[in-house]
Amino acid sequence: MDVSAYLALGQQIEVGEHACPGPGCGRRLGGWSGYWRWVRGRGTERLWIRRGRCSTCLRSHALLPDFLLERRLDEVDVIGHALALGIVGRLGMRSVADRLGVPMTTTREWRRRLQLRAPALAAALVAVAVHLDPAAVVLSTDGEAAALEALGAAWQRARTRFGERVPAVWRWWSLISGGKALGTNRSPPFAQRSGADWMVLIP
Numbered sequence: 001m002d003v004s005a006y007l008a009l010g011q012q013i014e015v016g017e018h019a020c021p022g023p024g025c026g027r028r029l030g031g032w033s034g035y036w037r038w039v040r041g042r043g044t045e046r047l048w049i050r051r052g053r054c055s056t057c058l059r060s061h062a063l064l065p066d067f068l069l070e071r072r073l074d075e076v077d078v079i080g081h082a083l084a085l086g087i088v089g090r091l092g093m094r095s096v097a098d099r100l101g102v103p104m105t106t107t108r109e110w111r112r113r114l115q116l117r118a119p120a121l122a123a124a125l126v127a128v129a130v131h132l133d134p135a136a137v138v139l140s141t142d143g144e145a146a147a148l149e150a151l152g153a154a155w156q157r158a159r160t161r162f163g164e165r166v167p168a169v170w171r172w173w174s175l176i177s178g179g180k181a182l183g184t185n186r187s188p189p190f191a192q193r194s195g196a197d198w199m200v201l202i203p
């Protein structure tokens with residue numbers, strides 16, 4: 001679903017059935033509520049995020065749409081584009097910010113966060129890629145660039161295996177990380193979804 005369609009639904013948004021992401025749980029979430037959050041795009045708008053509760057874990061989990069990341073105001077496509085311009089395109093984050101119309105402090109924070117997470121991200125994405133296709137993944141770079149390279153490799157394999165049901169690369173990045181791709185949590189993302197089980201999340 002694209003952003004405008006999601007926004008238009010307001011609190012009527014339906015998220016289908018989701019399994020609890022709690023460690024070793026996987027039961028169906030119920031007891032829906034939600035909360036409002038902001039998304040910056042053409043203007044800044046409020047959207048409703050569904051929150052489901054697991055009756056076993058007694059915890060609730062937010063179900064972010066795949067065009068967002070946790071704690072990030074901008075769409076993941078914008079964040080990804082900025083990171084690619086900076087890392088692959090070798091533009092300074094000030095130029096990136098100007099080009100995308102985002103505050104420079106914001107683009108720098110994305111970049112800093114990716115730098116911190118790069119080794120864990122690259123390792124997790126290589127694991128996803130190998131799970132999808134056992135051929136070895138050879139990375140020609142390191143650091144942040146390797147994280148993006150591993151993302152590209154994993155996404156290509158997902159597309160080859162599952163076709164058009166796999167969303168575009170940055171949304172897929174959000175999807176398989178449960179929105180935590182640039183999170184502040186130290187544990188590597190994708191821990192729950194390094195298997196093909198993330199495919200169940202794709203309607």
Ligand SMILES: [Zn+2]
Binds near residue numbers: 055056
């Ligand atoms: Zn649970």
